[in-house]
């Protein structure tokens with residue numbers, strides 16, 4: 067029991083008290099049951115004895131004091147009632163003597179037993195009383211010792227409690243101090259945080275530190291809270307100890323009062339003592355725990371100190387940041403000062419802007435006035451607009467009518483376009499037919515006027531023109547030594563005929579070139595007869611423009627007209643001369659080409675090639691795309707400056723080479739899916755001259771021989787073509803080979819024979835006229851014999 071009570075926790079003093087009270091009551095009960103006061107004990111023992119004597123079965127067996135072994139009443143117990151019942155028992159009247167005697171004997175026996183039991187009980191009580199007295203004395207001694215010890219322990223506990231209180235006060239003071247420091251640190255941190263937040267958001271790391279510090283503070287607060295809880299528990303424990311002590315004192319007083327009466331109270335005191343010992347042990351343990359908690363609190367204090375140091379470090383860092391921020395603030399203040407200066411300037415500007423605003427306001431008011439007027443005008447205009455809308459409605463209806471009319475006209479126009487295309491095709495066909503009927507090789511004769519330089523002989527008028535109806539405009543008579551030579555051609559131009567008159571006659575051929583035919587127009591004649599004049603005209607005089615510029619003007623004019631029908635044309639120009647059977651590029655930009663020393667070799671550079679489509683290509687020849695007659699005129703001037711010229715008896719500026727102007731015309735009509743490719747060759751041949759007259763030496767002789775040779779070759783080709791012979795000797799000269807695709811077949815060839823009326827060159831004129839007459843006669847199908855020409859005249863022979 068003692069060890070069990072020692073293990074009881076002291077934390078529940080009321081429970082302990084209750085257990086102690088119950089124990090005390092139990093003990094008291096037991097003491098009351100076992101104790102028999104000397105004056106009353108006889109009656110009780112007597113009753114127990116009488117109960118036994120009266121039968122004893124209905125009485126509960128009581129644990130009486132120890133009895134003598136072997137005695138009859140050792141197991142019999144008596145109480146007061148039993149004794150009184152035994153003493154008051156009377157015999158029944160209806161009993162006989164014997165029965166009365168038996169009953170009396172039995173009663174006597176029971177009385178004897180009761181007396182005997184009572185005497186034994188009394189002796190036992192006396193012995194027990196002595197023993198209890200001795201035990202009480204010992205218990206008193208022990209209680210006094212225990213009380214002394216308890217007092218000592220109480221003093222010791224009081225001193226410990228005082229010490230703990232002091233420690234707690236010191237800890238509380240430290241905690242309060244640290245709390246104040248913490249609050250100060252928190253305040254400073256809050257201030258610094260405000261500064262930080264106001265300055266820049268770059269202090270995110272410091273915010274993290276602050277959060278950590280706050281967490282540490284929270285943990286410290288928790289620790290403080292736990293310490294406060296511990297302190298509160300200790301206080302409660304101290305209070306319970308006080309209560310327990312007071313209860314112990316009261317119990318001690320109760321024990322002292324009942325010490326003499328109750329033996330079991332000694333055990334209770336012993337138990338209490340053991341309990342107190344247990345409590346003492348537990349108090350010692352609590353003390354140990356308190357010391358441990360004190361150590362822990364000291365450690366926590368140290369930890370808090372280190373945390374405070376950390377916080378101070380953070381505070382120092384925060385202060386440094388604050389210093390940095392302050393420097394930034396100073397910089398910002400400097401900037402603010404600058405901005406203030408700028409603000410001053412801006413305020414000046416603002417004043418000027420204010421004045422401008424005032425001006426603008428005045429302008430605005432005037433504009434408001436204008437707006438008002440404009441609104442009036444707008445209202446007026448709206449009225450007009452309504453009227454206009456009404457008229458627009460009328461116009462719209464007219465428009466619809468016109469639209470339908472336009473559609474009808476468009477359909478008619480489309481029909482007309484189709485008809486035009488068809489008509490154009492028909493025109494081309496008819497035009498070609500007419501030209502074919504006129505002859506693919508035609509000969510025109512042109513007699514130039516008599517010039518002042520021309521020599522005047524006996525018979526000044528060697529050229530005349532028949533006036534008969536059938537030959538008018540086609541015949542020419544040449545008088546030589548009284549003999550009249552008459553020639554007929556497709557057309558004869560008299561000296562009075564202008565350049566325009568001549569061009570009118572050849573313009574149909576130019577149209578053929580645009581229609582896609584190959585056209586060649588030659589100017590043939592003796593030197594000084596007017597070939598260059600006919601082809602090129604006189605420079606600087608527009609009314610004396612020659613066939614080439616006029617043809618080009620017609621080409622570009624017709625091109626523009628045909629573009630309306632869907633035709634698109636590309637024009638390419640090339641110009642070359644054949645000098646001494648060598649080709650020379652007159653549009654080449656390299657001037658060295660015209661170096662006389664390179665003339666002979668230059669021919670090899672310009673190889674003539676014909677393709678299957680009848681197109682001619684000269685390698686290395688300059689071909690220029692042209693879009694206007696002006697561009698071509700510019701090129702013609704350049705070429706004229708590059709031509710090989712010389713001086714003859716008949717001409718100061720005699721052309722010593724054949725000049726070939728080629729215009730390639732490529733036309734495409736996408737709407738009718740037609741394509742044409744025509745060529746217009748305009749050729750100013752070198753002037754024929756008798757060798758006897760040319761001064762026939764050196765280069766001059768060579769030039770004249772080359773010219774005569776190429777002209778002879780050309781006459782061969784033209785005769786062959788006119789006679790439609792199978793073998794045409796194109797390769798006899800560069801000129802004929804170059805013109806091969808443009809001669810014969812569907813090609814149109816026109817030869818001008820230029821004649822000089824100068825009597826001194828009558829022979830040359832006669833030769834030219836005879837040659838041209840033969841060509842013309844072949845073409846129109848006149849039998850050779852009817853021309854009265856000798857066979858030897860079939861070839862042009864000059865010199």
Ligand SMILES: Nc1ncnc2c1ncn2[C@@H]1O[C@H](COP(=O)(O)OP(=O)(O)OP(=O)(O)O)[C@@H](O)[C@H]1O
Nearest residue numbers: 514515593594595596597598599717720721752753
């Ligand atoms: N129809 C004409 N009307 C007026 N003057 C003309 C006419 N034909 C030629 N002339 C003039 O006659 C001169 C010789 O003419 P042109 O130079 O054209 O002869 P040519 O046949 O080209 O000579 P060559 O073969 O030697 O080059 C020039 O001064 C030219 O102005």
